[in-house]
Amino acid sequence: xxxNQQKQSPLKKTLDFIFALITNNPIYKSIFRVGYPNTLLKRxxxxxxxxxxxxxxxxxxxxxxxLRYSWCMGGITFFLFLLLTLTGILLMxxxxxxxxxxxxxxxxxxxxxPFGVILRNMHRWAAHGMVLAxxxxxxxxxxxxxxxxxxxxNWVVGVFLLLLTLLLSFTGYLLPWDQLGFWAVxxxxxxxxxxxxxxxxGPFHELLGVQIDNDIRFAIIGGTRIGANALVRAYVWxxxxxxxxxxxxxxxxxxxxxKDGFSGPL
Amino acid sequence: xxxxxxxxxxxxMLMNKPGYPRVSSWPNLVWIILLMMLFLTVLLxxxxxxxxxxxxxxxxxxxxxxxxxxxxxxxxxxxxxxxFDPWIAGVMLPQQIxxxxxxxxxxxxxxxxxxxxxxxxxxxxxxYFTFGILFWFALIVVGQLLRGPSWQVYWPIIDYDLGGNTWxxxxxxxxxxxAELKSFPLGVGLALLIGFSTIGMVLPLIVTRMFPKSExxxxxxxxxxxxxxxxxxxxxxxxxxxxGTLGKIVLRLGFNVKYIIETPWFKI
Ligand code: HEM
Numbered sequence: 001x002x003x004n005q006q007k008q009s010p011l012k013k014t015l016d017f018i019f020a021l022i023t024n025n026p027i028y029k030s031i032f033r034v035g036y037p038n039t040l041l042k043r044x045x046x047x048x049x050x051x052x053x054x055x056x057x058x059x060x061x062x063x064x065x066x067l068r069y070s071w072c073m074g075g076i077t078f079f080l081f082l083l084l085t086l087t088g089i090l091l092m093x094x095x096x097x098x099x100x101x102x103x104x105x106x107x108x109x110x111x112x113x114p115f116g117v118i119l120r121n122m123h124r125w126a127a128h129g130m131v132l133a134x135x136x137x138x139x140x141x142x143x144x145x146x147x148x149x150x151x152x153x154n155w156v157v158g159v160f161l162l163l164l165t166l167l168l169s170f171t172g173y174l175l176p177w178d179q180l181g182f183w184a185v186x187x188x189x190x191x192x193x194x195x196x197x198x199x200x201x202g203p204f205h206e207l208l209g210v211q212i213d214n215d216i217r218f219a220i221i222g223g224t225r226i227g228a229n230a231l232v233r234a235y236v237w238x239x240x241x242x243x244x245x246x247x248x249x250x251x252x253x254x255x256x257x258x259k260d261g262f263s264g265p266l
Numbered sequence: 267x268x269x270x271x272x273x274x275x276x277x278x279m280l281m282n283k284p285g286y287p288r289v290s291s292w293p294n295l296v297w298i299i300l301l302m303m304l305f306l307t308v309l310l311x312x313x314x315x316x317x318x319x320x321x322x323x324x325x326x327x328x329x330x331x332x333x334x335x336x337x338x339x340x341x342x343x344x345x346x347x348x349x350f351d352p353w354i355a356g357v358m359l360p361q362q363i364x365x366x367x368x369x370x371x372x373x374x375x376x377x378x379x380x381x382x383x384x385x386x387x388x389x390x391x392x393x394y395f396t397f398g399i400l401f402w403f404a405l406i407v408v409g410q411l412l413r414g415p416s417w418q419v420y421w422p423i424i425d426y427d428l429g430g431n432t433w434x435x436x437x438x439x440x441x442x443x444x445a446e447l448k449s450f451p452l453g454v455g456l457a458l459l460i461g462f463s464t465i466g467m468v469l470p471l472i473v474t475r476m477f478p479k480s481e482x483x484x485x486x487x488x489x490x491x492x493x494x495x496x497x498x499x500x501x502x503x504x505x506x507x508x509x510g511t512l513g514k515i516v517l518r519l520g521f522n523v524k525y526i527i528e529t530p531w532f533k534i
Contacts, residue, residue, distance in 0.1 A: 053292075118311070145384075152372060
């Protein structure tokens with residue numbers, strides 16, 4: 001590497017010594033396998049031998065590194081998803097999805113739980129951020145033509161991820177059990193009752209004998225209006241079902257990016 | 267040589283160019299990711315200290331707020347409820363948007379170099395997508411910022427007097443003038459819709475027959491032949507759907523048309 005040929009400053013020498021001390025010992029090596037990555041070979045080995053790093057290729061095209069190419073939006077979406085998982089798990093410690101308790105738990109988070117406000121705020125704003133980021137990510141992929149062969153299927157996986165992101169955000173909206181979320185979700189789920197054939201207000205619903213208490217909206221919210229059942233369903237979808245599906249699809253998404261190569265390329 | 271590869275393969279990529287400069291991921295990529303994570307975390311922390319997540323009063327079935335708004339990313343669909351029945355605005359259109367998005371890679375055959383913001387060879391695709399995105403966000407802006415009680419237009423800065431259903435102010439056109447909405451007679455509506463779809467579908471045919479000499483049209487002709495009937499039909503039906511949605515908005519706002527087709531079973 002080029003820096004080996006440069007004249008070494010005392011600071012650099014000291015730093016190198018410290019790094020060597022940290023990295024050239026049996027414990028470090030048993031965990032990270034490769035010592036201090038100061039040569040190209042070792043740098044590539046670092047990426048290959050680490051479970052977490054091998055999601056990335058060992059070498060990337062310079063082009064893909066430019067922020068103005070990818071806007072980093074896929075990565076930002078994913079990182080926000082991780083942050084949401086972390087803050088979400090912490091929120092679950094303090095929240096019970098029960099009609100009479102949910103709202104009180106929100107108040108407790110605000111006034112009683114240490115750092116509860118920050119926790120909830122972070123979860124909320126990260127959620128909005130993720131929706132925005134995923135839309136921008138889709139736009140970037142479109143404008144760079146990155147959905148073309150061989151990435152067609154990954155684009156389709158992406159569209160499912162977009163839908164899942166929206167649904168995650170939407171199911172979370174109901175959980176505080178305040179007027180805002182309650183009515184937003186009422187408005188949103190009412191649309192389902194207009195589904196042709198399967199919604200009790202949709203065209204041709206009579207053909208299947210569909211009524212308010214057996215239509216698709218009823219199946220979604222577990223009642224004829226948003227109530228205790230809808231709250232539990234929103235909670236389970238929000239905290240278990242949707243994140244699981246989204247995680248699986250993300251794994252697939254990333255796997256395909258690695259197999260097809262990054263268009264940038266990465 | 268390069269140019270040739272570039273022009274006839276649809277999936278040509280910068281990456282495949284020989285001698286494309288590459289660097290090791292460690293530390294070039296890894297440190298960008300680290301910085302981005304740190305930056306985002308700090309940003310989110312900062313925002314969360316300054317701005318509080320909204321929490322209104324406890325949910326109550328008996329107290330319907332006016333207006334009751336969907337979350338912002340769905341408010342575009344709610345805004346469409348002004349112009350369409352819910353089975354179209356809330357079910358058919360979103361479904362078609364999702365299906366259309368998924369089909370993009372399978373119907374787009376324009377040759378381009380991937381990994382580049384290069385629109386020269388895909389003007390139509392870029393224009394259509396951009397228009398759709400702008401449409402989506404325009405509806406969100408109107409629904410989120412300009413709609414007030416009873417889903418009437420309220421300008422954000424003006425301070426309206428409160429009070430029941432008479433939230434109007436002199437000189438400011440709030441309500442749609444109370445003008446009566448009319449629907450087309452069934453025959454006219456059907457003719458309009460069928461005419462629109464048919465003409466829309468055969469439009470390229472008309473154009474290519476009308477100006478067979480023009481170079482541009484010859485290019486279009488060649489492109490359409492390559493595209494084939496199925497892909498053409500998929501693309502054009504989605505284009506027409508978007509144009510039609512816009513058309514219905516114009517008919518409603520400009521001509522007080524409530525429905526184009528009104529039957530006892532469904533209304534469009
Ligand atoms: C939860 C949602 C999503 C996550 C976490 C995610 C994550 C990522 C990441 C990290 C990349 C690597 C490149 C980059 O950062 O731009 C990527 C690439 C890609 N994404 Fe996504 N994505 C999501 C949703 C979507 C959506 C909605 C679409 C399209 C409809 C999409 C289509 C693609 C495609 C085709 C690539 C390959 C791009 C290329 O090679 O240039 N993804 N995604």
